[in-house]
Amino acid sequence: MIDERSYLAVLHEELVPAQGCTEPIALAYCSAQARKALGTDPENIRVLASGNIIKNVKSVVVPGTNGRRGIETAAVFGALAGDPEKKLEVLTGMPADRCRMAEEFLEHPEKCTVEHLKTDAKLHMIVEVCGGGHVVRAELKDRHTNIVRIEKDGEDIFRACPAESLQEHYTDRSFMRLTDILRFAETVDIEKVRDCIERQIACNEAISNDGLTHVYGSNVGKMLLETCGTGLWTQIKAAAAAGSDARMSGSLLPVVINSGSGNQGMTVSLPVIVFAKNRNIPHEKLIRALVISNLTAIHQKTRIGRLSAYCGAVSAAAGSIAGIAWLDGADDERIAQAVSNTLANVSGILCDGAKPSCAAKIAAALDAALMGYELAKAGCSFRPGDGIVKDGIEATMAGVGDIAGKGMVETDERIIDVMIAGD
Known part of the structure; x- marks a missing residue:
């Protein structure tokens, strides 16, 4: 139940x-x-x-x-x-x-x-x-x-x-499972989630547009559209990257966050929004897809922790592709494979703090997620035993959580030492 x-x-x-x-x-x-x-x-x-x-x-x-x-x-x-x-x-x-x-x-x-x-x-x-x-x-x-x-x-x-x-202030998350997240999103009374999801759409679209129309940081989002064309994959990456461009470089606009992070909040939401608009998908279905993407990212971050040496854009991109795949009509197995393929590919991206290059990491993580979904659709997914890929998405996410939350502790310390050396 x-x-x-x-x-x-x-x-x-x-x-x-x-x-x-x-x-x-x-x-x-x-x-x-x-x-x-x-x-x-x-x-x-x-x-x-x-x-x-x-x-x-x-x-x-x-x-x-x-x-x-x-x-x-x-x-x-x-x-x-x-x-x-x-x-x-x-x-x-x-x-x-x-x-x-x-x-x-x-x-x-x-x-x-x-x-x-x-x-x-x-x-x-x-x-x-x-x-x-x-x-x-x-x-x-x-x-x-x-x-x-x-x-x-x-x-x-x-x-x-x-x-x-x-x-007492935060709900225990040990009950979360990807298949349950999908069923919850499909069946919940939409009015119970509308307000928080609509706020995420409005806020995160606004800062993405700010990043695409003004000069911020390294302008990763704008650069993607100018140099890589305006195909759907590029639009998806550019929208999220532009939001990060603006946020990391002082935009006054608020972001609706995910797992304590604005970059992750934008990465789980903007690609799904862009995909839905491109496909003329009904708005209420977009809301349900954003429930999937947000909860899938939160599920992963629960094991990893809010701050670590593991780049949160990866878990957010994996959440985002779950929402996109669901909008595209994928079944549970294909959605799980898309998430697993993403984690198998880019789980090694390091977090070296908040700064303009976060936008580039978001774009890279989303590129891997989109490729992961294409692999799943083509029946070419990575198999259990291929590196960190386990038998079942829950086992794979648990393994990544263990690596990121426990195994990368010393890595995090070395990153911090390198960053503050000489300061």
Whole structure:
């Protein structure tokens, strides 16, 4: 029996809007919460960040900051101009006078310092703000808005117990299976998923169009259309890449994320949207296909973790091809083969943080996914025993999750060492 209530809960937990790359935005949110508890503007800010936070904040433009990048920018603008009530849209609508204060603060590097936080958690940060004779430390861990502790002058003013901080707020995902995801998407009352999926379509199409019509980063999306023609495969890759071009380089437009990532949110949605429009597929069928693509990606990322050395564009592209294959009339076996073929091909793509080249990795992952589906349709899929391919899609995804979530831990540490060497 399909656990409809849990699948709905997962969708609504994961498909939320975020402005800018989620790691700098999480840092800005944590910093804004610290300033709120301090009750006055900080005189000094100290950031302690896990390696993966450093990796994902280091090179990406923070929206609303006139092209500024990095940890200091996110922390200072969050503290001086952010609104913690807006969560992952904390930097939306920042007052101009507060932005000028943040810019002036950043002119004094000694006022904001950054340290590498040694922790087992991938997503972990502590922001310490000092001002008015008081010191506040806000700690965020595991999820992008999961504040676990706020301390003022050495005393806790908020502390979340472990159960409240994660398990009680997020649905357990161990029940998820690809075949169940397909049946859920086909049978759920569409009104129960319409709002979150429609918001994803609207937000992600808007930022993709922004990337295709303006100059952002390396302009991967625009370049694909200009040099590779306008065939369906190219349109699919260009739409997602252009969204990433814009998001990584400071677009103010929000993205509806997937598994804590805007790049993954765009990769699971935009290719499916482009395919449906190209084929004149009814809108309600598109909504169901996006349920499939989103949940398939979430299912994979549950095993991998939110942050790792494994590029999330791969799991998102594999989710996207499940939605496309379903729209194309593929049966369960062909859909599973398309996902498996994608994972067999590009599961080795490394995550070296958020930055303009993410758009190229998205395009590469989608190219592999589209080829994987063509292989499945032609009956040429990779077989069990071919490398990491196992007997059945659940076993293959579990194997990839084990490699990415456990086997690549040391790889992640080396990537971080290489990225911050000399900084």
